Amino acid sequence: MKKNNQPPGNDEQTPMDSSARVRKNIKLIRKIKDLSQDEFAEKLSIKRSALGSYEEGRAEPNSEIITAISETFAISTDRLLKEDLQVSVDTFLFANSANNNARVVPLNPNHQTNDAKGERLRVLAITTDQEGRENIEIVEQKAAAGYLRGYSDREYIRELPKFRLPTQILPSGRSYRAFEIKGDSMLPLKDGSIVVGEYVEDWTSAKTGQTYIVVSETEGIVYKRVENHIEDKQRLRLHSDNPNYPPFDLNVGDITEMWKVRIFIGNEVPSNEVTLDKLMATIVELRSEVQKLTEKK
DSSP: OOOOOOOTTOSSOOSSOHHHHHHHHHHHHHHHTTOOHHHHHHHHTOOHHHHHHHHHTSSOOOHHHHHHHHHHHTOOHHHHHHOOGGGOTTGGGGGOSTTOOEEEOOOOTTOOSSOTTOOSOOEEEOOBOTTSOBOEEEEOGGGHHHHHHHTTOHHHHHTSOEEOOOTTTSOSSSOEEEEEOOSSTTTTSOTTOEEEEEEOSOGGGOOTTOEEEEEETTTEEEEEEEEEEHHHHSEEEEEOSSTTSOOEEEEGGGEEEEEEEEEEEOSSOOTTHHHHHHHHHHHHHHHHHHHHHHHHO
16 A cells, blocks of 8 residues: 655645545545546445535445545545645545546646646546547537536536647647637637637646636636736736626636637637737736836836
């Protein structure tokens, strides 16, 4: 059995009670290992209904179940019972098995509350084809509300429509997702157009003037042009290309995902797309520079 070293600085426990901590840890391990409830329960030789009751807090696993989880997934019982693995320094270690349909970002024990750089654990649920190549899942307008709840859930992501594009269009080795945009705030792209974005782990790297899909608890899924103030103000300012829509601020603590837009798919090809894109990017950059100069006075 693989042993995990206890990370420093974990002597003080959070106010979370032990049963809630165990429940949360069991569900987290299952998601990181990219297992359905049926698959996870089978590994522990228990019924799916029993696992569901543990995850939902309707029952508590006994010592035999805790030991089985510990031995199966190489995590000590002490850590399983006493730590919140979501903020553990090496939670990512037990994601290193084959055929995991999830990307896991390593943790930093000195992480900040607002995880703009991706130093805490983030689970990106993905799907792959029979050859192990990542698919591009499509989040349609009608699925937007469900995506806000299920974006990190493999079982939810697996049900989304999916496709692949040649590597000549989108380089391999990266994760992409497609979103159907709603409304006319980003003209010339029209309602119903599809934008394909590349997953962004470090939100501080978002370039002012460029377009991103931003997923947040407060604004849902939006396709906007970004003005990046994360480093100094812990927020983004989001701009629409349609001047009828005013810009608005989004606190970094509300963000759950960012995707840098790479291509779009639509029924019509906007002839002025390149010119407008460059123009709007320049305007946003100028606004940002003017604001910085004004604040220095």
